[in-house]
Amino acid sequence: AQSVTQLDSHVSVSEGTPVLLRCNYSSSYSPSLFWYVQHPNKGLQLLLKYTSAATLVKGINGFEAEFKKSETSFHLTKPSAHMSDAAEYFCVVSEVTSGTYKYIFGTGTRLKVLA
Amino acid sequence: DAGVIQSPRHEVTEMGQEVTLRCKPISGHNSLFWYRQTMMRGLELLIYFNNNVPIDDSGMPEDRFSAKMPNASFSTLKIQPSEPRDSAVYFCASGGGTTPAVYGYTFGSGTRLTVV
Secondary structure (H helix, E strand, O other): OOEEEEOOOEEEEEOOOOEEEOEEEEOOOOOOEEEEEEOOOOOEEEEEEEOOOOOEEEOHHHOEEEEEOOOOEEEEEEOOOOHHHOEEEEEEEEEEEOOEEEEEEOOOEEEEEEO | OOOOEEEOOEEEEOOOOOEEEEEEOOOOOOEEEEEEEEOOOEEEEEEEEEOOEEEEOOOOOOOOEEEEEEEOOEEEEEEOOOOHHHOEEEEEEEEOOOOHHHHOOEEOOOEEEEEO
């Protein structure tokens, strides 16, 4: 079965410095991987997705993620943090069970951006 | 496109009462998911529909929970009777095409349920 591990429950960065949110996955085949963001009291918004095309995936708001099969990682990065990036971020792998698809969510990483 | 619409946004109810949460998926999407989010358990998939048919309800916690999708544009999640431990944010998500999990789902803004 697929699984996903977010290595940090909380990350704090200063505004203008780089962001790195780490995610490792476990999958028996080439997975589909996603990052979602959830701002306080809001729903989840898709940031970016990897679906076996280019290994470096660019998303919205300047975020990108690199799929590294050898490391089973899909870390999320951004060169320069903005105050509005403060939110919770979820790494997600899709799983196929009995011919149907569903998401497996990581436990989330809460990003704090310091002024 | 109004996105996935959930109602109500907030619900406060007394223990033992029936609660019904509603979801309108994006038009044309053929997959619909109900999730529950709590601090303790994170995001849990409760049930999944494809073409209005329940495919996987293994995440539904107990018989007190039931979900229906009478047509492609409407789904309900009902809790009867409700208990304080059901307090959570409940999200509905929809996806289109034959492989929605490959191309991403769209989530609603959620219903925050408080059972007192």
